[in-house]
Amino acid sequence: MPVAAVDPLAVKPEMSYSLGKNNVPGDQDEVRSVALSVSGTTVTGATVQFYKRTPIPYRVRTTVTLLDANGNTISTGTACDVYFGVGTRTATITSFTPPVSIDIVYRVNVVIQRVVLC
Amino acid sequence: MLRARQFLPLFLALLISSAAYAAALTLTSSSVDQLGMGEGNVDRYYVRVLSASITVDSNAFNNQITGGSVTVASTVPGTYVVTITVTTSAGTRTYTTTATLSTTPATITFTISPLSYTAPGVTISVRADPA
Numbered sequence: 001m002p003v004a005a006v007d008p009l010a011v012k013p014e015m016s017y018s019l020g021k022n023n024v025p026g027d028q029d030e031v032r033s034v035a036l037s038v039s040g041t042t043v044t045g046a047t048v049q050f051y052k053r054t055p056i057p058y059r060v061r062t063t064v065t066l067l068d069a070n071g072n073t074i075s076t077g078t079a080c081d082v083y084f085g086v087g088t089r090t091a092t093i094t095s096f097t098p099p100v101s102i103d104i105v106y107r108v109n110v111v112i113q114r115v116v117l118c
Numbered sequence: 119m120l121r122a123r124q125f126l127p128l129f130l131a132l133l134i135s136s137a138a139y140a141a142a143l144t145l146t147s148s149s150v151d152q153l154g155m156g157e158g159n160v161d162r163y164y165v166r167v168l169s170a171s172i173t174v175d176s177n178a179f180n181n182q183i184t185g186g187s188v189t190v191a192s193t194v195p196g197t198y199v200v201t202i203t204v205t206t207s208a209g210t211r212t213y214t215t216t217a218t219l220s221t222t223p224a225t226i227t228f229t230i231s232p233l234s235y236t237a238p239g240v241t242i243s244v245r246a247d248p249a
Contacts, residue, residue, distance in 0.1 A: 006159075008194040008248055009163070013247060014244065015243075016242060016244070017244075018239055018240070019170070019239050020238060020239040021237045021240070023238075028179050030235065032171060033186075034170060036168050102166050
């Protein structure tokens with residue numbers, strides 16, 4: 001009698017994303033989405049969409065942090081730009097330091113913050 | 119001489135049953151060998167979630183999350199039960215589906231009962247287990 005097929009074993013069966021929302025005077029922006037770019041298995045960038053609620057122009061720093069299985073930060077990418085008006089805006093992160101494989105990333109944190117200077 | 123003839127059928131019967139027993143043992147040992155391979159030949163998979171997004175009911179600050187989408191891949195192609203958990207300080211919602219995953223990311227769109235999108239934000243967890 002043949003032996004039944006065996007299910008694959010999970011090494012990393014789960015990933016989580018944390019999208020930030022602010023609630024301070026003059027900054028009630030919220031993250032709506034994040035997409036990682038990979039080359040092979042290396043994370044090379046990220047595209048973040050957030051909703052900007054305050055009409056005046058200001059600088060927003062977008063930080064994407066990659067964490068390992070123990071919750072330790074293993075890589076970070078940042079973008080900072082001036083954004084105008086109200087609506088959905090896009091921040092583009094073009095590199096992560098250091099470069100890491102997606103297979104050791106267990107958690108992705110996305111934080112946006114209104115700043116005076118980039 | 120007469121006795122030898124009498125025992126010939128019994129001898130043949132024993133010979134045939136021994137051969138059948140040996141064949142059965144060979145087949146059994148083949149199956150046992152497969153079991154003995156153990157974890158050595160079992161595939162090990164990594165889930166890759168390459169994007170996460172939420173949809174909201176409005177652009178008001180006190181808005182609610184009504185769903186979203188994730189793009190998911192697995193290093194071992196197959197059918198998986200994918201569980202998406204959405205958590206804010208207001209509560210938790212879970213969405214479960216079955217999906218065929220491979221190394222090419224697949225987009226899974228989900229809907230949940232409305233969940234307040236509160237500061238400091240939302241966590242979206244994606245888990246895939248073999249179906």
